[in-house]
Amino acid sequence: EAGVAQSPRYKIIEKRQSVAFWCNPISGHATLYWYQQILGQGPKLLIQFQNNGVVDDSQLPKDRFSAERLKGVDSTLKIQPAKLEDSAVYLCASSLNRDTGNTIYFGEGSWLTVV
Amino acid sequence: AQSVTQLDSHVSVSEGTPVLLRCNYSSSYSPSLFWYVQHPNKGLQLLLKYTSAATLVKGINGFEAEFKKSETSFHLTKPSAHMSDAAEYFCVVTQYGNKLVFGAGTILRVKS
Numbered sequence: 001e002a003g004v005a006q007s008p009r010y011k012i013i014e015k016r017q018s019v020a021f022w023c024n025p026i027s028g029h030a031t032l033y034w035y036q037q038i039l040g041q042g043p044k045l046l047i048q049f050q051n052n053g054v055v056d057d058s059q060l061p062k063d064r065f066s067a068e069r070l071k072g073v074d075s076t077l078k079i080q081p082a083k084l085e086d087s088a089v090y091l092c093a094s095s096l097n098r099d100t101g102n103t104i105y106f107g108e109g110s111w112l113t114v115v
Numbered sequence: 116a117q118s119v120t121q122l123d124s125h126v127s128v129s130e131g132t133p134v135l136l137r138c139n140y141s142s143s144y145s146p147s148l149f150w151y152v153q154h155p156n157k158g159l160q161l162l163l164k165y166t167s168a169a170t171l172v173k174g175i176n177g178f179e180a181e182f183k184k185s186e187t188s189f190h191l192t193k194p195s196a197h198m199s200d201a202a203e204y205f206c207v208v209t210q211y212g213n214k215l216v217f218g219a220g221t222i223l224r225v226k227s
Contacts (some may be wrong), residue, residue, distance in 0.1 A: 004158075031213065042205055042217030043159070055212060091158065098213045101166035102146035108158040 002026065004107035006092050012113045018080035021110040024073070025094030033104065034070055034077050034089040043091055050077065050081075050098055084115045117142045117208045119189075121218035131224045134178075136221045138206030141187065146190040148189045149176070149207040150180055159205070165189065178199070201225045 004023040008068050011020050030051050035043035046065065048056040052072035060067070064083070069075040078088055089109040095102040122137040140146055150162040163174025170182040177178045177197075189206060206218040 021189075033214075034214075040220075043215075044217070044220050045214050048212070048214060052214070056214060095213060097158050100211060100213050101164070102213050103161060103164065104149075104215060106159040106212065108156075 002036070002077060004092055004094055004105055006090075006107035006110050008110060009108065010111045010113075012115060013082055015084055015114050016081040018078065019082060020076055020078045021090050021092075021112075023075045023077070023092030023107060025075075025092070027104055029096055030072075030106075031095045031096075031098050031102075032075050034067055034075070035093065035106075037089040037091055046077070046090075048098075055098065061076035066082070072102040079112075082112075084114050087112055087114045117146060117210050117216050119148075119206045119208050119216065119218040121204075121206050121221050123221050124219065125222045125224065127224040127226060128196045130139045130198055131195050134200065134223065135193070136194045136204050136206075136223065137188050138189045138191065138218060140189055140206070140208050142208060147209040149209075150174065150178070150189075150191050151207060152202050152218075153205065153220075154202045162191070162204075167201075178194065186189040196225045197221075198225050198227060 031035045032049040034046045042096040046060045049069045091109045093106045095104045118141045120139045148165045151159040163172045164183045165172045173179045203220045207215045
């Protein structure tokens, strides 16, 4: 079974530029998550989708971050304009549904450095 | 609100000796708890999970964890460390709607 796919794996941009990350979840998984992991910290949830709808985006900095999952399968996370503090690993994850305790599978992450 | 506290930011053991990574949780209802491992430049891999069945949970690679409600703990153990166990380990609790709340992580170092 294919895992969660993410691209690009690594990206370096200057502050105020924009960047987009793509994620393809495990086939059949209705719930998709984007997490941000800053160096030395645990991942923090940015946004959760159920099919093509947003369930929780309470911790997404909406002035600069946006995400979509238009057809309920793959998803894109965009940052515009980027700040230095956005340097982090962006982890995409998916689960079969939102039932508590459902195993969540993670991709290998997209590493962003903002200079 | 649900939260977890990992009591050690770094743990160092010798190869072949036991591993203990400590985690305390706070939850307003019966929690689901997980341990994930992250090797350098790799994604997060699920080690094991507790979802209100048996309190002693066995995971992959010889790891296990015991849910102790009276102590609000979910410590991760392994009888004998291997060099390949060197990684960062995260204790995780779920919020309603299957959202994960991560601890700060424990970096495990294994000495030869």
